[in-house]
Amino acid sequence: MKCNVAYCCIILLLACSSNNKAIKVKGSDTEVNLVVRLAESFYLVNKEFSVAISGGGSGLGIASLLNGQADIANSSRPLNTDEIRMFKDRGIRLRTVVFAEDxxxxxxxxxxxxxxxxxxxxxxxxxxxxxxxxxxxxxxxxxxxxxxxxxxxxxxxxxxxxxxxxxxxxxxxxxxxxxxxxxxxxxxxxxxxxxxxxxxxxxxxxxxxxxxxxxxxxxxxxxxxxxxxxQGRYYFQRPLYQFIPETSWDKVAAFVAFEKSGKGRKIIQDSGYYITH
Known part of the structure; x- marks a missing residue:
């Protein structure tokens, strides 16, 4: 990969999917490969959905929510004070999902x-x-x-x-x-x-x-x-977040439920991540 590439992009598409079944996920490079694996398995049992996933960093994912360009922002950090203010100023209400730990x-x-x-x-x-x-x-x-x-x-x-x-x-x-x-x-x-x-x-x-x-x-x-x-003994361990606008929740609820299912949790653990909650 060349240094001037802004982010990696991996897209799972289904041509006949409607807009209310087309999920856009952007953000954390730490989470991108894991979420691709989850989306691939989710698609096998939910073929009416399409999931487009791209990395580029937590900040990019959060900015994409502010600009209405994503349904889920993957983030390896919590929102900062400025981001919280901007979401409030724009009237965007978020749900926060912690689906894994890294x-x-x-x-x-x-x-x-x-x-x-x-x-x-x-x-x-x-x-x-x-x-x-x-x-x-x-x-x-x-x-x-x-x-x-x-x-x-x-x-x-x-x-x-x-x-x-x-x-x-x-x-x-x-x-x-x-x-x-x-x-x-x-x-x-x-x-x-x-x-x-x-x-x-x-x-x-x-x-x-x-x-x-x-x-x-x-x-x-x-x-x-x-x-x-x-046991929480490693100094550099942290939760992994997904921020979801309320307006996208109905669209993404099935995918979030899959992540938290037994099959989803196994994928998370088999991929080298942790579930401590």
Whole structure:
């Protein structure tokens, strides 16, 4: 995928579907592959529907609701104060669905000499306070950061959890795939992606997932450790949201019900995401 591609777009179409059965979903890159899998299975038993799904970031999905261009906004973060005000000003009432939980994974090249890191050191790396790996690994090589654009919910989530501003040297990538490719080829690179994206193809990914400790001396926990996630012990875990205008609710209710059904929950879990509620 080239860097100038604004977002990935995956569309499931049924030519004979009417407008009240045509669902448009936009937003979070973290959620896009999962929602495609859910939509594919939903379509098998609801062939009168069509579901068009695109990524591009949580901010794009939320903006699409404000502009009347989507029925569901996938978001890996809650609405911010400005967004709440804009929906109120435009008289758009929303329903909020939390359908899964995700853990953000921090990745380095597979042979990188680091297995775990504490939150404090991670913040110094991503903020640019540490320019070199020397304080962490003893290697005096420049740190390359692979991150997301500011409209990404994952970008916002990591920034808030670490209480930092991202380094101006950080590379802004369009999604998980670009970050994975960048880090895979860069011995000095570090990036962050959804743990579900790591897990979806099994455990043979050509990157190393760092274990994270909340503080020096605390246990370091992997975002791939399901038991720790279920116990709420991983520092970078979060709910995944879907925001739905009241005017679209009747149209999307069957799809939301499928997500929450036994079959939908199994797809969520098999895709490397979690259900903790």
């Amino acid at each position: 853990a953000t994974a921090f990745i380095v090249q597979k042979n990188f000499p680091l297995d775990s890191i504490d939150v404090g050191a991670l913040g110094k790396i991503l903020s640019g306070e540490y320019k070199s790996w020397k304080p962490i690994t003893g290697q005096d090589i420049r740190i390359n950061i692979y991150g997301r654009q500011s409209n990404s919910g994952t970008h916002s989530f990591v920034r808030k959890k670490l209480k930092i501003r991202f380094s101006t040297d950080a590379k802004e990538m369009n999604g998980n795939a670009q970050i994975m490719e960048g880090v895979k080829m860069d011995i000095s690179g570090i990036g962050y992606v959804g743990a579900g994206y790591i897990l979806k193809d099994g455990t043979g990914q050509p990157v190393k997932v760092l274990r994270i400790s909340a503080k020096i001396g605390r246990p370091a926990i992997s975002p791939l450790d399901q038991q720790s996630i279920m």
